[in-house]
Amino acid sequence: SAVISQKPSRDICQRGTSLTIQCQVDSQVTMMFWYRQQPGQSLTLIATANQGSEATYESGFVIDKFPISRPNLTFSTLTVSNMSPEDSSIYLCSVVGLAWGEQYFGPGTRLTVT
């Protein structure tokens, strides 16, 4: 397994601004993902964070709105750009290590946009 931390744990932001969320893993992992969980709902995959190259986005998510970086095997960032109240959600980082195969989640970042 892996220990995953996210910063910030929560934030309240004004519309039109951007927030960058950090995800740090305590071991090198092959796959890192970003999910969104809107209030009272399930998890939706935003993108796969690829090390050293552009992230792979799922349908309905675009790089201009959710730019992602992954400079190494243990760290990734997700930016929520030009925020609106509809972006209020929990954003979750997850990792999969090929050695173990299971997917583990970070504690999440609770974002409220006013």
Place this chain on the structure above:
Amino acid sequence: GESVGLHLPTLSVQEGDNSIINCAYSNSASDYFIWYKQESGKGPQFIIDIRSNMDKRQGQRVTVLLNKTVKHLSLQIAATQPGDSAVYFCAEMGHSGTYKYIFGTGTRLKVLA
């Protein structure tokens, strides 16, 4: 399209009783499934997994059953405790090798004292 859904949005169980949470999946090619527990204000916590070459797997107080014929997954929790109160999600690896998971809608388990 591919989807994973749960039959019951809320399940109330008496403390000490067994709980059964169900999940239906639509992709017969999926070969790996995970159950997660999510407590309020926390990220999903891995509970137990099962591969498609198995029909049952047991952990500590939890058992996952997989019925590939009807594409059904269930999580059984024995002797349910107040600490089991949470939302439970099933997740399906939609395309083998991509490690992308499709999540069900979630079931809230309420344990009654």
